[in-house]
Amino acid sequence: MIMRGSLAIWMRDMQVLRRAIFSELVAVVAYPLTIYLAFGIGMQSYIGAVEGSPYSLFIAPGLITMTAVNAAYNESVWSLWFHRRVQFTVESYRVTPISVSEIIIAKICTGFTHGIIKGCAVGLVIFAITPFRFPMEHLFNYLVFLIPGSALFSCAGVISGTVMDKPETIGKVEAVLVMPLIFMSGLFFPLSSYPADVLPWVRAIPTTALFEGARRALVSGDMSTLHVLQVSVSAVVLFAAAVGIFRRKMAE
Amino acid sequence: MPWAPRAARCTGSSDMPVPAILTRSLTKQYTGLTALNSFDLEVSRGAIFGLLGPNGAGKTTLIRILTTLMRQSTGEAFIDGLDIRTEGRRIRGMIGVVSQENSLDRYLTARENLVLHARLHGMDRKTYNRRIDELLELMGLSARQKDFPDTFSGGMQRRLVVARALLHQPQLLFLDEPTTGLDPQSRRAVWDYIRSLAGSMTIFLTTHYLEEAEQLCDRIAIMDHGRLIALGSTRELKERLSGATVYEIELERDVEQYATLLRSMQCVSDIEVLSSRLQVTLECWECLSEIVTALNGAPVRSITLKERTLEDVFISLTGAGVRE
Numbered sequence: 001m002i003m004r005g006s007l008a009i010w011m012r013d014m015q016v017l018r019r020a021i022f023s024e025l026v027a028v029v030a031y032p033l034t035i036y037l038a039f040g041i042g043m044q045s046y047i048g049a050v051e052g053s054p055y056s057l058f059i060a061p062g063l064i065t066m067t068a069v070n071a072a073y074n075e076s077v078w079s080l081w082f083h084r085r086v087q088f089t090v091e092s093y094r095v096t097p098i099s100v101s102e103i104i105i106a107k108i109c110t111g112f113t114h115g116i117i118k119g120c121a122v123g124l125v126i127f128a129i130t131p132f133r134f135p136m137e138h139l140f141n142y143l144v145f146l147i148p149g150s151a152l153f154s155c156a157g158v159i160s161g162t163v164m165d166k167p168e169t170i171g172k173v174e175a176v177l178v179m180p181l182i183f184m185s186g187l188f189f190p191l192s193s194y195p196a197d198v199l200p201w202v203r204a205i206p207t208t209a210l211f212e213g214a215r216r217a218l219v220s221g222d223m224s225t226l227h228v229l230q231v232s233v234s235a236v237v238l239f240a241a242a243v244g245i246f247r248r249k250m251a252e
Numbered sequence: 253m254p255w256a257p258r259a260a261r262c263t264g265s266s267d268m269p270v271p272a273i274l275t276r277s278l279t280k281q282y283t284g285l286t287a288l289n290s291f292d293l294e295v296s297r298g299a300i301f302g303l304l305g306p307n308g309a310g311k312t313t314l315i316r317i318l319t320t321l322m323r324q325s326t327g328e329a330f331i332d333g334l335d336i337r338t339e340g341r342r343i344r345g346m347i348g349v350v351s352q353e354n355s356l357d358r359y360l361t362a363r364e365n366l367v368l369h370a371r372l373h374g375m376d377r378k379t380y381n382r383r384i385d386e387l388l389e390l391m392g393l394s395a396r397q398k399d400f401p402d403t404f405s406g407g408m409q410r411r412l413v414v415a416r417a418l419l420h421q422p423q424l425l426f427l428d429e430p431t432t433g434l435d436p437q438s439r440r441a442v443w444d445y446i447r448s449l450a451g452s453m454t455i456f457l458t459t460h461y462l463e464e465a466e467q468l469c470d471r472i473a474i475m476d477h478g479r480l481i482a483l484g485s486t487r488e489l490k491e492r493l494s495g496a497t498v499y500e501i502e503l504e505r506d507v508e509q510y511a512t513l514l515r516s517m518q519c520v521s522d523i524e525v526l527s528s529r530l531q532v533t534l535e536c537w538e539c540l541s542e543i544v545t546a547l548n549g550a551p552v553r554s555i556t557l558k559e560r561t562l563e564d565v566f567i568s569l570t571g572a573g574v575r576e
Contacts (some may be wrong), residue, residue, distance in 0.1 A: 087355065087356075092416075093357040251322075
């Protein structure tokens with residue numbers, strides 16, 4: 001497959017991001033930073049240590065991961081919806097000699113890039129202004145989770161942006177599905193809080209593997225192969241689904 | 253015998269020139285609706301071809317199929333001899349499309365919009381920069397090339413879309429209602445530009461403005477309910493309307509009385525009273541002498557032959573009722 005089209009569209013998206021990078025980062029950093037300050041610092045003395053770590057240290061990796069995957073999801077879903085339904089640019093791409101798959105791959109890559117850039121930005125800010133510290137050698141292990149995690153959410157965003165024609169539906173899906181998946185995956189509490197008979201089901205969800213695996217990787221350097229596989233395989237499956245669904249939608 | 257597409261042309265086994273567009277029994281069905289019904293069309297190279305039809309006639313469906321945005325249900329279509337089902341990428345490389353919506357990227361400047369399109373067509377930087385400069389100059393947009401399309405007037409946005417469609421020097425240009433929503437000056441400017449392209453490429457145009465089709469197109473097709481119902485030059489279409497001739501007779505008084513008189517005559521196929529005028533449709537022009545005889549002594553101010561317009565042809569073929 002010739003990827004010229006994907007590269008051209010991805011470069012267009014990066015050009016637009018570059019223009020608005022400051023306002024984008026301010027907006028994207030504000031939310032997790034507020035949560036970190038409110039819960040991590042404000043509630044720390046009431047909550048104490050969780051699984052042997054101070055509460056602020058416990059939630060920091062999750063907040064960085066949440067920022068990355070949220071950014072990946074939001075960019076993909078809104079960008080695709082806007083280009084398809086409002087600006088009709090997807091149609092202008094489709095009358096050029098590129099394939100439908102190239103368009104969707106570009107959008108997935110854009111969402112993924114947004115996720116990585118914004119996740120790193122939040123990580124740097126938390127690192128700079130809070131006492132949260134981690135050994136630098138753990139960073140690589142963490143990225144092993146963050147990269148497929150962002151890709152996973154970018155693909156999910158592309159699917160939502162493809163199948164949903166109304167913006168209010170996109171908002172509802174985010175509120176009912178995406179945010180609960182993130183919040184219930186052990187972002188603010190240890191998975192051991194779940195009842196024993198529910199826990200296997202929660203662990204089977206890829207977002208749980210992502211948040212749990214990413215936290216362990218960053219805080220203690222643990223690399224859970226099972227978690228990595230769970231996230232990576234889910235990302236590959238969702239990628240195939242995103243391409244297939246978009247192609248089918250465009251053929252309608 | 254099925255039409256032999258590319259191979260025949262390449263091997264020289266056929267002396268027939270390959271048409272720019274050819275469709276055979278092209279049909280598109282949606283659930284409970286046939287948008288295109290066994291549509292046959294041939295557009296020769298270098299022509300400016302106009303497609304007319306009321307709302308919902310199937311014009312946009314046809315353009316979407318020909319530009320490979322949509323698959324037909326049955327039948328076949330060829331662009332420059334290439335089958336749209338199997339040669340989509342090659343076809344898209346040689347066509348330019350101006351869709352009904354402007355589809356400009358509002359987050360990119362005018363020039364960046366063109367650069368993106370050039371990259372999607374795989375043009376190299378040097379070539380596309382030169383071509384973009386030419387087109388911006390030609391469209392009168394050079395001074396605004398660093399501005400975003402949102403700040404442009406409707407006419408300027410349309411010119412930018414046309415520039416984008418021409419960037420890669422297509423052999424076939426699809427214009428789907430290119431002047432809808434434009435003021436008369438901008439519309440004239442687009443017409444002038446389309447005329448200037450005549451002969452250098454094939455132009456396939458859909459429009460609601462019959463004057464536009466009359467001004468620009470060598471050949472015109474009228475379609476309705478997914479079917480082709482008339483095809484020819486403006487003149488041919490007007491001639492084919494029927495052998496009927498329409499005269500306008502202006503009277504000083506007693507209009508209704510003379511209307512009744514003429515209505516009773518065999519050679520009068522239709523009559524319409526318009527204030528002090530009668531619009532009389534005759535079965536043939538030779539009937540005029542009978543009319544003049546019948547009106548002997550009547551207070552006639554004038555008798556005028558009413559020229560048929562393309563709109564008359566259009567309405568007579570597709571009906572006067574408003575479509576949803």
